[in-house]
Amino acid sequence: MSDYALALIALLVALLGQATAAGLAIEVYLRRGLPRAVSRTWLALASGSLLLALQSGYTLELALRSGLYDLRQALLASLVGICFALGINGLRRQQP
Numbered sequence: 001m002s003d004y005a006l007a008l009i010a011l012l013v014a015l016l017g018q019a020t021a022a023g024l025a026i027e028v029y030l031r032r033g034l035p036r037a038v039s040r041t042w043l044a045l046a047s048g049s050l051l052l053a054l055q056s057g058y059t060l061e062l063a064l065r066s067g068l069y070d071l072r073q074a075l076l077a078s079l080v081g082i083c084f085a086l087g088i089n090g091l092r093r094q095q096p
Helices: 004-030 036-066 070-093
Strands: none
Touching: 004 036, 004 070, 036 070
16 A cells, blocks of 8 residues: 555544544534533534544645645544544543
8 A cells, every 4th residue: 555545544534533523522512401611612622623624624635636645644633533533432421
């Protein structure tokens, strides 16, 4: 597998991880009965995750259209996406 293909897969994983994290955070934000401060925290997590997903999407588009990529950045983004999604899922399960 070439570095280019590995970078594309890593960027796709990053995009999916961040989008999943955003979806889970929005789900908790929309729950009724949460204190206002907790609700705002979940909204901030969802917004940040959506922005990171957007950045990963733009990076993936750049790699696909022009062939420009950075394998280390793509792998780091992939790990961040996975860790963030797992972290949000763990926090979501702790909410009443």
